[in-house]
Amino acid sequence: MDFEEKKRTAIKEWESLEQSEIPVIRIGAATSDRAAGALDVIEAFEKELARLNVKARILLTGSVGFGNYEPLVIISKPDYPRICYNNVNSDMVPRLVEGFLIEDDPCMEFALGTLEGDMDTPPHIPELPRSEHELRLLLRNCGFIDPENINHYIALGGYGALNKAFEMNPLEIVEEIKRSGLRGRGGAGFPTGKKLEACYTSSQTPKYVICNADEGDPGAFMDRIVLESDPHAVLEGMIICGYVLNSSKGYIYTRMEYPLAVERLKTAIEQAKELGFLGKNILGSDFCFDIEVFQGAGAFICGESSALMYSIEGKRGFPRVRPPQSIESGFRQKPTQLNNVKTFAFIPVILARGSEHFSSIGSERSKGTAVFALAGKVENVGLVEVPMGTTLEKVIYDIGGGVKDGKKFKGVQIGGPSGGCLPETFLDTPIDFDSLTEAGAMMGSGGMIIMDEDNCMVDAARFFLDFTVEESCGKCVMCRLGTKQMQGILEDIVGGDGTPEDLDQLVHLGEDTKAGSLCGLGKSAPNPVLTTIKYFKDEYEAHIKEKRCPALICRDLIAYYIIPKKCYRGCEHCVIVCPTEAIIEHPKRFKVVDQEKCVKCGNCLEVCPPEYDAVIKISPITELPASELPIKDAE
Numbered sequence: 001m002d003f004e005e006k007k008r009t010a011i012k013e014w015e016s017l018e019q020s021e022i023p024v025i026r027i028g029a030a031t032s033d034r035a036a037g038a039l040d041v042i043e044a045f046e047k048e049l050a051r052l053n054v055k056a057r058i059l060l061t062g063s064v065g066f067g068n069y070e071p072l073v074i075i076s077k078p079d080y081p082r083i084c085y086n087n088v089n090s091d092m093v094p095r096l097v098e099g100f101l102i103e104d105d106p107c108m109e110f111a112l113g114t115l116e117g118d119m120d121t122p123p124h125i126p127e128l129p130r131s132e133h134e135l136r137l138l139l140r141n142c143g144f145i146d147p148e149n150i151n152h153y154i155a156l157g158g159y160g161a162l163n164k165a166f167e168m169n170p171l172e173i174v175e176e177i178k179r180s181g182l183r184g185r186g187g188a189g190f191p192t193g194k195k196l197e198a199c200y201t202s203s204q205t206p207k208y209v210i211c212n213a214d215e216g217d218p219g220a221f222m223d224r225i226v227l228e229s230d231p232h233a234v235l236e237g238m239i240i241c242g243y244v245l246n247s248s249k250g251y252i253y254t255r256m257e258y259p260l261a262v263e264r265l266k267t268a269i270e271q272a273k274e275l276g277f278l279g280k281n282i283l284g285s286d287f288c289f290d291i292e293v294f295q296g297a298g299a300f301i302c303g304e305s306s307a308l309m310y311s312i313e314g315k316r317g318f319p320r321v322r323p324p325q326s327i328e329s330g331f332r333q334k335p336t337q338l339n340n341v342k343t344f345a346f347i348p349v350i351l352a353r354g355s356e357h358f359s360s361i362g363s364e365r366s367k368g369t370a371v372f373a374l375a376g377k378v379e380n381v382g383l384v385e386v387p388m389g390t391t392l393e394k395v396i397y398d399i400g401g402g403v404k405d406g407k408k409f410k411g412v413q414i415g416g417p418s419g420g421c422l423p424e425t426f427l428d429t430p431i432d433f434d435s436l437t438e439a440g441a442m443m444g445s446g447g448m449i450i451m452d453e454d455n456c457m458v459d460a461a462r463f464f465l466d467f468t469v470e471e472s473c474g475k476c477v478m479c480r481l482g483t484k485q486m487q488g489i490l491e492d493i494v495g496g497d498g499t500p501e502d503l504d505q506l507v508h509l510g511e512d513t514k515a516g517s518l519c520g521l522g523k524s525a526p527n528p529v530l531t532t533i534k535y536f537k538d539e540y541e542a543h544i545k546e547k548r549c550p551a552l553i554c555r556d557l558i559a560y561y562i563i564p565k566k567c568y569r570g571c572e573h574c575v576i577v578c579p580t581e582a583i584i585e586h587p588k589r590f591k592v593v594d595q596e597k598c599v600k601c602g603n604c605l606e607v608c609p610p611e612y613d614a615v616i617k618i619s620p621i622t623e624l625p626a627s628e629l630p631i632k633d634a635e
Contacts, residue, residue, distance in 0.1 A: 003163040003283055006275055007154055014155030018076070023056040023101050026074040028143055030063035030228040031260050032221065032382075037089060038071040044090035048097045056101060062229020064143030065383025067374075069112055072143065075100060084125055086112040130399040135361065136385045137349050137369050138342055142229035147264050150271040153232040159277055161348035162236050162243075166285055170244040174200055177347065180355035181367030186212055186340030187415065187444045188520065189366070189433035192347075195337065199327040200244055202335040207245040209238050210331060210338040212308055213254035213261070216300040217416030218467060219375035220447035223341040225383055227254070227261035230345070231268040235291060237344030239277065240351065241337050242289040250291040251331075253308050255298045265293050300471035303445075304519045305330075305338050307473065318475050319519035340445065342371055362388030366432030370443070376413075376450040377404045384448075386431065393427035396450060407452040411536070415444025417464040418524035420531035421457060440531045442524065456553035457536040458543055462490040464528040468521070478516030482509050483525050490529070494554040498544040503533060548619040555600040558619045562604075564590045566614035574604035574615060 001009075017024060025045060029038050042058065049056055064072055069086035075096070076082045083106055085096065092110055099105040113127030123144055124131040136142075145152035153159070165173055178193030199207060211234060215223040227234065238250045254261060269291055272278040280288045299317050301307045307317035309331045330336025346368060350358045359367045366388040372395065374381050379401030386395060392412060396402065403409045411421045420441030422429065429435050433443050451460060469487050474480045486509050489502050510526030517523045533540060542550050549557040562574070562583075567590035574591060575583050582597035583604060591614075593604070608615040 001276075003159070007160070010151035010154035013151045017057075017059070017152075020057065020076070021078060023054075023078075024059055024076040025056055026059045026061050026076070026144070028063050028070060028072045029060040030225060031258075032063050032067055032225070033071045034260075036070040036087075040090045041071050041073065041088050041093065044093035045097070048093050052097060052102065054097060054101050059146055060148075061144060062142050062147045063225045063383075065139060065225060065385075066112075066380070067382030068380055069382075072112070074115065074144075077101065080106065082115040082123070083108075084112045084115055085110045130380060130384075130401070133390075133394060133398045134385055135369055135387050137358075137361075138226065138233075138345055138371055139230075139383060139385050141233070142225060142383075145230070147229050147231055148267050148271075150232060150268065150275060153230070157352055158232050158348070159236055161351035162239055162277065163283060164351055165240045165243055166283060166287075170200060170246075173240065173244050173351065176355045177350060180350045180358040181362070181365075182343070182346055182350060182358065183366060183433060184339060185342035185346070185371070185443075185446070187442065189443060192339065192343055195327055195339075196241060196244060198325075199335045199337045202328060204328075204335050205246075206249070207247045207335045207337070208331045209242045209245065209247050209250035210309065210312070210336055211238055211250070211252040211341060211344055212303065212305065212338060213252055213258075213341045214296055214303040214308060215258075215341075215445060216255065216298070216303050216471070217445055217447045218464075219449045220373050220416060220445055222371045222373050222383060222446045224258055224261050226341055226345055227258070228264055231261075231265050232272065233345040233348060234265075234341055235268055235272055235278070237339075237347035238291060239272075239282070239289055240347050241339075241344070243282075243287055245335070245337060246287075247337075248288055248290065250289065251312055252291060252293045253296060253302070253312060254293065256295045257298055262293055262295060269293070299473070300467075301473040301519075301521060304521050307519070309336065309338070316473075318473055319521075321518060342446075363430060363432045363435075365434055370431050370446070372431075372446045372448045374400050374448050374450065376448075377407065377452040377455070378402070378450040379404055388432045389430045391427065392422070392429050392431060395431065395448070396427070400450065403450065403452045407454065409450070410453055410455055411451045411457060411460075411532075413441075413449040413451065413460070413464065413528065414447070415442040415524075415527075416447045417467045418442075418521060418527050419444050419447065420527045421451075421460065421535065422531065423535045425535075440527070440534065442527070454551055454553070456494075456549050456551035457532045457539050458490065458549075459494055459551075459553050461528045461532040462487070462494055465490060465525070468525040472522070472525070476517045476519075476522050478513045479518075479522035479525060482513035482516065485509055486513070486526065486529055493540065493543050494549070495556045496543070496547050496554075498540075500544060502544065503537070503540055506530075506533060552617050552619055558600060558617055559595060560593050560598060560600065560602070560604055561616055561618060562591045562593055563614050563616060564588070566612050567591050568609075568612050568614070571609065571612065573607040573609065577603040577607050579603070 113125040117123030302317040
């Protein structure tokens with residue numbers, strides 16, 4: 001069966017789904033959906049359809065990326081638009097089945113909106129304001145196709161780029177990727193076409209293709225959702241690179257913490273082999289290529305290219321001195337094309353639609369779209385895909401819906417734990433490789449964590465540095481010891497023991513660590529500290545000079561008090577939840593916090609009835625008006 005026949009078969013299957021005479025129920029079943037309760041929803045639909053003898057088809061998809069709306073359920077019914085229901089739980093299922101599937105009531109009280117789009121246009125939700133600001137190239141299929149059905153991918157254009165590649169010679173493919181302006185989406189932003197060209201021109205053989213799917217950044221989940229929702233896009237990009245290099249072997253390096261991604265990748269690989277897109281004599285040609293999934297143990301350092309390749313070889317994941325680069329001497333000391341998940345997934349888009357289409361999107365030096373994982377104090381958490389050059393403000397406010405609970409925006413951490421923290425004055429910064437680097441942050445793999453007025457930037461820097469200290473491989477002295485010394489200084493500052501000299505010491509240690517580390521992870525580890533000192537120095541000075549935490553986060557610099565005038569005499573809420581019996585009753589029957597016993601857990605503040613609002617968190621007690629000082633302390 002040639003490719004065109006495979007495509008006709010796939011389109012016929014897809015059209016039978018889209019034009020089905022019975023309802024089709026798409027349920028997001030990626031990891032994020034499952035964490036929100038999708039498996040219970042699936043079971044509830046199966047039971048309810050069987051109970052009422054309703055004919056409908058349940059289709060398990062990946063994730064659309066709308067994290068705060070999951071689980072998502074999309075119902076297609078003849079003569080009705082496709083309707084997307086958000087935050088579905090098992091209690092809502094009987095109403096949806098009886099109301100919509102049987103009685104023709106679309107149950108719009110549960111709906112996020114209707115979907116528009118067809119086989120040529122990725123579906124979107126016009127009622128959702130964020131849709132008009134996004135441009136989904138990489139995520140075009142996510143949440144709408146069955147990731148375990150290769151025909152869905154083929155019907156929407158999948159493997160057409162591979163078929164087209166076989167009509168081109170390798171250098172033509174290289175030039176097409178170079179013209180597109182695609183830069184590596186793993187964080188470094190090196191031009192993908194130049195990298196592929198250098199590997200192609202190497203005289204050494206064999207050559208290898210490796211996909212870096214070791215996504216270890218806190219708050220990052222872009223690669224996982226692509227692998228779980230559209231795995232064939234990654235495979236197709238790898239096969240095309242394998243064809244260019246005349247390689248016979250590819251590896252996908254992912255972590256054991258991604259079991260669903262691994263399962264769906266392995267399913268996709270087997271399906272691709274069955275239809276002749278992988279294995280021997282691909283699409284009837286002389287080209288033979290296979291892909292193997294390799295599971296790492298979750299070491300953050302193995303996201304670094306040379307450490308990753310050592311790990312596949314069975315060695316300890318240590319970065320190595322370069323040159324030579326991996327394109328010259330990588331896996332098993334042979335030329336290796338190693339790219340990120342998103343980089344590989346963009347290659348079929350470029351070949352199918354043309355380099356001009358891709359290069360027309362984005363900014364001058366950063367082409368295409370950027371995919372970010374929005375997390376933290378933002379209303380709409382989840383995945384975002386926008387043209388390069390879109391401002392931070394548009395992403396955070398127009399797409400992200402702004403800061404949660406109407407709080408004031410304070411900063412955004414971009415680029416993972418080694419990224420930089422940028423303040424409000426940088427909201428007009430375009431999202432591209434060069435602009436973010438100039439601002440002191442970086443694209444990284446695509447994590448974006450939003451912080452509000454309740455975040456302490458000193459504590460945030462300590463949190464991110466704690467992660468890099470824990471995950472340092474220890475090979476470089478400055479990364480191993482420099483970050484540890486910085487961590488100790490930050491602990492002193494948040495503990496109230498900081499000195500004015502500490503800020504200069506942090507800057508010197510940070511710069512030395514960047515200069516003395518081999519790999520990009522060590523070189524960027526001090527970024528959270530250096531950028532918070534640069535942009536939020538007043539918070540450091542408050543901790544050091546005034547011994548207070550403006551955000552009231554750092555435990556050693558806060559205290560809990562009970563205001564006598566507001567304390568209800570018969571209420572025992574705070575007494576019951578205090579783990580150290582630090583709350584005692586004053587002779588005048590109101591409660592008092594024994595500061596020597598208090599461990600600053602905050603339980604008393606959480607349980608104090610809002611109508612009393614008697615418990616306060618302050619730093620220090622002198623901030624209180626004399627009239628409101630607790631009697632015990634006033635005496």
